[in-house]
Amino acid sequence: MPAFRILIIESDQQETEALRQLIAKWEYRSSAGCVLPASMLCVADAEAALRAYDEFIPNLLIFGPNAALATSGEAVGQLRQCMGVEPVPILAVQELRGMGADTLSLAACDDILTKPYSPRLVQLKLASIRRFCEFSRSLMAQRDRLRRHHADFLQEQANAREIFGNLGNESCLDDTPAIRYHLSPRAVLNGDLLAATYTPDGKLVLMLGDFAGHGLAAAVGAVPLTSIFYSMIPRGFSFARVAREINRKLYDILPRQMFCCLAMLEYDPRRRHLRLLNAGMPSPCLKRADGALKLLESRHLPLGVLSSDQISSAIVNIRVLPGDRLFLWSDGIHEARNSKGEHFGESRLLALLRQTADTSAALDPDTLVFDRILLAVSAHAAEQHDDLSLVELDLSDPGLRRSGCPELETTGDRKGGRIGDWSINFRLTEIELRESDPLPHLLSVLGQMPGAARFQEDLAIALGELFRNALEHGVLELDSSIKGTDDGFVRYYDLMAERRNRLSDGWVSISLCCREGENGGRLTLVVEDSGQGFPAVRETGSIYAGRGLALLDTVCTEVRFSTGSSRVEATLVWGENRDPRPENGPESQHGTMQTPPVPV
């Protein structure tokens, strides 16, 4: 520890000497036990003191009796200002007999030394001042440490925000006005996350998650979660499979008390089919065009809690009607407190959603619901409450109906490299059909074939439709007409999960054949299954009478199937030989139908 520095300001030599001797006798014993002398500098007046500061920064300033009389309050203030951030006490010597005289403006000083000096009192005072200085110095050091830590913390937060921002780079959240979202930075750093992307066959998959706990530690889990999401979904893995993978991964890496509440949905805008998994999130709310609200409660433990899961049975299937909107939020909204400590709560939120429905005829304020909720929550919250995540999805917005990844958008224009001549066959047995999700594997194998990447999206759609048809109607013998009602829609998918689990016998075979000529080519996709084949009279609800066919028809040049057979052949043709249909050969004997008119 450096010596204690005392600056004495006094014009009279004798007075200076008296003070000097008084202080020299004083020995200070620090808290550590060592004896430390004081170093002194004597100057004649305040101006000289200011000049002395450059070389001698004092810990204590003492005005002698004459200087105390001669120095103005302003000069003292100036001295004090120039001493920097550490407080330096100022003492003034005052003659006892002159008490009451207007000497140095006492208000500007911290204390006085009375003259004649009592050595004992002076030393006590010096010792107490010195302790005070040590205390303030350590306080200052602590403050600096805190400042540094805080600056580091802010820097870390900024880095983390940037990382989390980049995690969202792959998302399609900003690509369409159909998705509105608010995700406050603080919510992100507290572990909220939002991700959305498209599957290869054009379904939107979106998830809103909330990691347990607070602060950066909670947010760290977002990294593996989003990387799984953005790597698996665009490859065509089903969202249930992805959710299962996320659960497994989080269970493996998170400390036991950490987990992630997650609402994850898959929306097929072409079929208007919404599937949703709610694992511990506040119920998302489906707002129907007629104003009815449907809450989609959590049916699963948060992810990362157990190594096993019941994800398939926790998924709900919803048929979306025109005008439906879906709202999702995290508990930051529920838990916003007002000055009385009341939570904002779900009921206020639902009232807002409902209320706007009543007045919608006059104002069409539907577009404002989102903003109203945010406004209401911030109006409710007593303190600056910025821990909000809110998502609104306009399910009938045509903006959602788009192709998958941007780099595949060129599929309509199949110019470029060679496609090649190749063929490939798969046969999936009951074991594969029971548990796994074969499509992504097929698609990734196909992705390796020369040139195939250029029609990956169409292929994914056609393959998806045909495979689903073979599995659901052929192997599992499900009747699409069940899906006619809302209840039936749900029952259909429950039934499917059940039959699939128990499947003991069945197969689906898929073969692809690609031929490329001089100016074009054709890709033929044939799917067959172990089922009964198409009935002679097609029910109106059958997949090929409904959207499935419409969809196939949009991506394929030709779709052929025949009654009594499970064989479906879909062809994608490109280039110049698009129009003529030269090779109708072997198929025509099955009584091939050309694509029938598409019922809407």
Add this chain to the structure above:
Amino acid sequence: MVISERFESRVRSEVSEDGEELVIHVTGNFDFNIHRDFQRAYRNANPVPKVFLVDLAATDHLDSAALGMLLLLRDYCVEIGRERQQPTVELMNANAHVAHILTVSNFDRIFSIR
């Protein structure tokens, strides 16, 4: 240290008369601030009880950190179960709000709730 005293008083534990249950009472907000006290409450139990009973009668609110603490308690029981009879965790007296949170997160599937 006034602050820590305030938190300390929010977790209180006692052994039931037959000595088989350790009842942990949590008052007010069951959140991260009490995690040390909550952990101390069950780790210090000697002998280890057959049931850890978390009494939520005076619990106003429960957040995700609290759910995490319950998972830790559950894990602790599994750990004990490697050497002797595994204790169970039960929750009781949750008010409507707290019960709702437990149901939403489906914690009623892994904890028995009285």
